[in-house]
Amino acid sequence: MRLVQVAQHADDLERAAAFYTDLLGVPPTAVFDPPGLLFFDLDGVRLLLDRGAPRALHYLQVDDVRVAVERLRERTRVVTAPHVIFTHEDDALGPAGHEEWQAFVEDSEGNTLGLVSFHPPA
Structure with missing residues (x-):
């Protein structure tokens, strides 16, 4: 069994596309509007931003949580x-001997998003 897709709520697909393009560094894979669906590919798992989906909490691995938060700070809470x-x-649960860093931001649509990165201890 493998995870295929996760979904979360998005009121404004254009605004969500801009936020996630900035965060992920890639454009959307597909947009279907109507009915209000926006997809990104996360290494083979689809992230679906959907006007009809409930709110969600997802954790995404980034290269460095500290850098990602600084880049997003002006765009999000x-x-x-x-x-x-x-x-x-x-x-x-992660690479042995590495620290797991996390931060939480609010995406453009009001969902809380966990960001995770792994670093050797300083």
Whole structure:
């Protein structure tokens, strides 16, 4: 079994497309309006922004949470600033010996979005 698609609410597809294009560094894969669907490809998993979907909380891995939050700071509300969650002792949930950094931002449509990156301890 493999994850194929996740969906979350978006009132304004154009605004959501601009936000996620900036965050992900790639344009949308497809737009169908009507009925109000916007897709991005996340390494084979579809992110669907849909006018009819409920709100959601997704965690996306980025190269560096601190850099991503600074780039987005003027476009969004930072819910929780970048911080270390824990250091991975083994490879069960992330690379062994690396710190897991997380931050939470509000996307252009009011969804909370978790950003995650892994770094060797300083």
